[in-house]
Amino acid sequence: MAKGKYKNWLTEEGLTLLNGWARDGLTDEQIAHNIGISRSTLSEWKKKYKDISDALKKGKEVVDLEVENALLQRALGYEYEEVTREQQWNEKDKKYELVITKKVKKKQAPDTTAQIFWLKNRRPDRWRDKQNVEHSGTVTNQNMDMSALSVEELKKLAKLDE
Structure with a gap:
């Protein structure tokens, strides 16, 4: 071309x-x-x-969807079958061949990093690191009378006497 x-x-x-x-x-x-x-x-x-x-x-959409599906699968966890193959001598054909010797069902635990990534991107209103919190109301006066405390006690409270 x-x-x-x-x-x-x-x-x-x-x-x-x-x-x-x-x-x-x-x-x-x-x-x-x-x-x-x-x-x-x-x-x-x-x-x-x-x-x-x-x-x-169209080409990019396919890959994006595959990655999105893989991320979701990783976030939720999944089961898979692990297959072990070993070479064995085939007397009839007089050659070595790969033979399945073991199949084991395994579980991949959900991945918290994938979960966090998914939630931060799909639900940023609820899962972003910085939350905007509005406070309506007043804070009452929190003054404490410390006039009865000794200098040593005040230093201890101020962590100056360590």
Whole structure:
């Protein structure tokens, strides 16, 4: 495919390649490099040619959804089967072959880091680090009479006599 010629990238083959690069996680800059153009030229192509823009968007959406699903699975925990294979001699075929020797069901515990990340991004109103709390009302006077305390007792309270 001739590099840098937008018409080549509007073909079925070209759009499939663009979609695949986006799905593989390449940035627009990397895709532009693969095409043989600058990132700004790719941006112009995306504005002018809906097919190019759609191919890149569709490819990126698939990866984003896969990552989102993996993050959710990690946050909730999941079960999986671990399969162990070992080489064994097959007398009949006179060769070694991989044979399943053990299957074990395992559980991956929920990941609190993934849970925190998910909640902070999906529910920032309830899960952000900084909460805005409004106080309505008054604070009563909290003055204490310490006139009866000795100097040593006052120093101890002030933690000066340690």
